[in-house]
Amino acid sequence: xxxxxxxxxxxxxxxxxxxxxxxxxxxxxxxxxxxxxxxxxxxxxxxxxxxxxxxxxxxxxxxxxxxxxxxxxxxxxxxxxxxxxxxxxxxxxxxxxxxxxxxxxxxxxxxxxxxxxxxxxxxxxxxxxxxxxxxxxxxxxxxxxxxxxxxxxxxxxxxxxxxxxxxxxxxxxxxxxxxxxxxxxxxxxxxxxxxxxxxxxxxxxxxxxxxxxxxxxxxxxxxxxxxxxxxxxxxxxxxxxxxxxxxxxxx
Amino acid sequence: xxxxxxxxxxxxxxxxxxxxxxxxxxxxxxxxxxxxxxxxxxxxxxxxxxxxxxxxxxxxxxxxxxxxxxxxxxxxxxxxxxxxx
Numbered sequence: 001x002x003x004x005x006x007x008x009x010x011x012x013x014x015x016x017x018x019x020x021x022x023x024x025x026x027x028x029x030x031x032x033x034x035x036x037x038x039x040x041x042x043x044x045x046x047x048x049x050x051x052x053x054x055x056x057x058x059x060x061x062x063x064x065x066x067x068x069x070x071x072x073x074x075x076x077x078x079x080x081x082x083x084x085x086x087x088x089x090x091x092x093x094x095x096x097x098x099x100x101x102x103x104x105x106x107x108x109x110x111x112x113x114x115x116x117x118x119x120x121x122x123x124x125x126x127x128x129x130x131x132x133x134x135x136x137x138x139x140x141x142x143x144x145x146x147x148x149x150x151x152x153x154x155x156x157x158x159x160x161x162x163x164x165x166x167x168x169x170x171x172x173x174x175x176x177x178x179x180x181x182x183x184x185x186x187x188x189x190x191x192x193x194x195x196x197x198x199x200x201x202x203x204x205x206x207x208x209x210x211x212x213x214x215x216x217x218x219x220x221x222x223x224x225x226x227x228x229x230x231x232x233x234x235x236x237x238x239x240x241x242x243x244x245x246x247x248x249x250x251x
Numbered sequence: 252x253x254x255x256x257x258x259x260x261x262x263x264x265x266x267x268x269x270x271x272x273x274x275x276x277x278x279x280x281x282x283x284x285x286x287x288x289x290x291x292x293x294x295x296x297x298x299x300x301x302x303x304x305x306x307x308x309x310x311x312x313x314x315x316x317x318x319x320x321x322x323x324x325x326x327x328x329x330x331x332x333x334x335x336x
Contacts, residue, residue: 224290231323
């Protein structure tokens with residue numbers, strides 16, 4: 001009989017520039033050998049919903065960790081206050097995100113039951129960051145859930161430190177799973193087409209799934225954007241993709 | 252939609268009341284994005300902030316588009332009236 005026990009807790013890890021940052025982790029208590037998942041929180045921050053997703057990956061059999069990307073701007077703050085502060089200061093610089101994600105990957109690989117394989121999943125702004133992690137961090141799977149500005153041009157006067165990644169798709173090392181709502185405007189279906197074309201041109205391993213009757217944030221169970229059919233199917237696609245790319249070799 | 256588009260403005264001679272009482276306001280950000288609490292997919296959000304006092308020094312509102320339009324009209328009327336004082 002499986003006991004399905006997981007341990008969930010807040011820890012400190014070393015991130016960009018060797019800074020100590022807060023992270024929420026959840027991991028199965030069974031032994032064995034397993035892959036790890038970096039959960040990249042959405043723009044509203046390191047919140048309860050994202051921690052719930054982190055626990056979900058542990059119940060799926062992965063070590064999971066969600067770094068608080070806003071900790072430097074807002075240590076100890078409520079997630080919504082931290083998100084407002086980060087927004088007012090221009091968001092998370094890419095270089096710092098990459099350093100924090102690399103720290104999370106190092107931490108996952110340091111666990112005694114790690115199989116060395118690590119994936120990253122991001123929602124909303126985190127979707128773009130998951131693609132970025134697939135370019136710059138040693139990961140074996142990247143999952144982009146409706147990330148805006150992987151391609152496309154940010155609006156004029158755009159205050160956040162976000163630039164499109166279109167000209168860097170050739171650098172993508174990790175297989176990419178993309179999940180998108182056809183009613184989303186950022187990214188729009190045209191943006192998704194453009195990204196898919198670039199992935200094909202560069203011969204990258206990817207799979208995209210697009211959902212009708214779903215817009216941005218269709219996985220968000222606590223928001224009106226939630227769409228049951230898309231979210232249920234999306235989680236199945238995630239489960240299948242990770243099983244293929246993060247499984248212990250030879251297991 | 253997640254536009255990230257944000258208008259930012261400096262505030263002077265202004266105050267807000269947060270959980271710990273009144274404090275001077277320094278900046279405000281205005282954006283149309285997902286709310287934390289309001290029951291809609293997108294709202295017009297305004298954060299009145301004082302960065303020197305930390306992330307908790309914040310007065311936040313999430314307004315439906317209709318409510319934001321009504322506020323805008325009320326602000327315009329009030330500001331025009333104030334100019335005649």
